[in-house]
Amino acid sequence: MHHVVWFRRDLRLGDNPAWAAATQQADEVTALFVLDPALFTNAGPHRQEALVAHLRGLDTELRERGGRLRVEHGKPLTVLPQIVDEVGAGHVHWNRDTTPYSVTRDDALARQLSCTQHWGTLVHEPGAVLTQKGTLSKVFTPFYNTWYATAMHAWPTETGDVTVAANPGPGLPDVATPLSIEGGEQAAHRRLGDFMNRVDNYLGQRDLLAVVGTSMLSADLRFGTLSPREVADIVGEQTEGRRGFVRQLAWRDWYAHLLYQHPTMTSQALKPQYNEIVWRDDPAGFDAWKHGQTGFPIIDAGMRELAATGYMHNRVRMLTGSFLVKDLLIDWRLGERWFRHLLLDADMSQNVGNWQWVAGTGTDAAPYFRVFNPTTQSRKFDPAGGYLRRWVPELAGLDDKAVHEPSIVAPLELAAAGVVLGDNYPHPIVDHSMARERVLTAYKQALAIAPDSGDVQ
DNA sequence: TGAAATGTTGGGGCG
DNA sequence: ACGCCCCAACATTTC
Numbered sequence: 359m360h361h362v363v364w365f366r367r368d369l370r371l372g373d374n375p376a377w378a379a380a381t382q383q384a385d386e387v388t389a390l391f392v393l394d395p396a397l398f399t400n401a402g403p404h405r406q407e408a409l410v411a412h413l414r415g416l417d418t419e420l421r422e423r424g425g426r427l428r429v430e431h432g433k434p435l436t437v438l439p440q441i442v443d444e445v446g447a448g449h450v451h452w453n454r455d456t457t458p459y460s461v462t463r464d465d466a467l468a469r470q471l472s473c474t475q476h477w478g479t480l481v482h483e484p485g486a487v488l489t490q491k492g493t494l495s496k497v498f499t500p501f502y503n504t505w506y507a508t509a510m511h512a513w514p515t516e517t518g519d520v521t522v523a524a525n526p527g528p529g530l531p532d533v534a535t536p537l538s539i540e541g542g543e544q545a546a547h548r549r550l551g552d553f554m555n556r557v558d559n560y561l562g563q564r565d566l567l568a569v570v571g572t573s574m575l576s577a578d579l580r581f582g583t584l585s586p587r588e589v590a591d592i593v594g595e596q597t598e599g600r601r602g603f604v605r606q607l608a609w610r611d612w613y614a615h616l617l618y619q620h621p622t623m624t625s626q627a628l629k630p631q632y633n634e635i636v637w638r639d640d641p642a643g644f645d646a647w648k649h650g651q652t653g654f655p656i657i658d659a660g661m662r663e664l665a666a667t668g669y670m671h672n673r674v675r676m677l678t679g680s681f682l683v684k685d686l687l688i689d690w691r692l693g694e695r696w697f698r699h700l701l702l703d704a705d706m707s708q709n710v711g712n713w714q715w716v717a718g719t720g721t722d723a724a725p726y727f728r729v730f731n732p733t734t735q736s737r738k739f740d741p742a743g744g745y746l747r748r749w750v751p752e753l754a755g756l757d758d759k760a761v762h763e764p765s766i767v768a769p770l771e772l773a774a775a776g777v778v779l780g781d782n783y784p785h786p787i788v789d790h791s792m793a794r795e796r797v798l799t800a801y802k803q804a805l806a807i808a809p810d811s812g813d814v815q
Numbered sequence: 816t817g818a819a820a821t822g823t824t825g826g827g828g829c830g
Numbered sequence: 831a832c833g834c835c836c837c838a839a840c841a842t843t844t845c
Binding site for chain 1: 816817818819
Binding site for chain 1: 844
């Protein structure tokens, strides 16, 4: 009996329900990845690079089991039935995902293939964490309480006596940038081990921008080189820091569950009354934001970090997101698309969930009147300016006080630091206090058109 | 997982 | 000793 395991966002063999089931049920297994060229070119350079690195890592794991990873280029809807036919497979396994695109695609495939769909990308699958009424909570804290109390299933494990199908091995696209990401699940476990040395300090350090206080595991969770429930299990609950981090995994599950239930939230406000907001059309402002030229050092630092590395510190994601939506009054969907293009860890459910949180349009989101002051936040979370100087080097000569807000620094001090506003660093593209009033007015007008019903579509 | 505006309190300088 | 003012520090309200 020959089974196919279709890998997607679960690029690992450990704690992988689809892989475990196939190796238990079949004598021979074909490990398949289908590279949809359209999806690949939609990804920014860093995500392309990471995908190739992780596919090579998965191939290495499979070689140790005597086989190879098979990579096919094309649309899964046509490729998968072809491969199943070619290898004579009786059954296909994969781990399901919650994005509308994947749900539609997988449902279509499930109608024409003998298959089993597993869950391997979340701690708890959609539907496993419900209120007493049997619904998905619209508020995070009760969701979290139930999530935390929900027991994890027994973990399936792969059996060793299966033959992994050989084939020429993956023909992988060349990537534009040299591979700097260590691919594969073993490298991912080393990164997890690295985080375990820091996790007890997580709550105290995660918001400090100049130190590595976060897990830095988001991309491994995105590609599935780490199993989220294995991570949750290893981190455990012994200390505040550990519980604080695991709580973040609950946010991740919650956003996935929400998108599974509300596929339209990719383009519509989860609170429909906020669809009435009249956004500004400001291509120049959007461009300045994208390229880190807003004149607000903390915003520019974050946007440059994103472009340079495919990563951005979570707090800075909130600040840059708030700046686009609240200060520039630009539609959150534009920012969501830009982030999704560039982020290594880009995932429709997480990205959309977080952007709707920032914009105040989601469930249990930041209230619309919560407007981050970029300068205040910068002083608070990067007091010594280490993060700013790293990503906005033209301001590096300013002292710790001035570096957060060059626009109000005395001309002599600017000159001494080699800063020429409007020349080598921009003037602020917007006045924050004016922008704050403007966005509060715009949101209030939207709510006046469509009074708050408190309901999700 | 805010911040600004407004209100309250109390210490200290000063006449 | 007293009233007055200033203002930092904190609390509350508001968006």
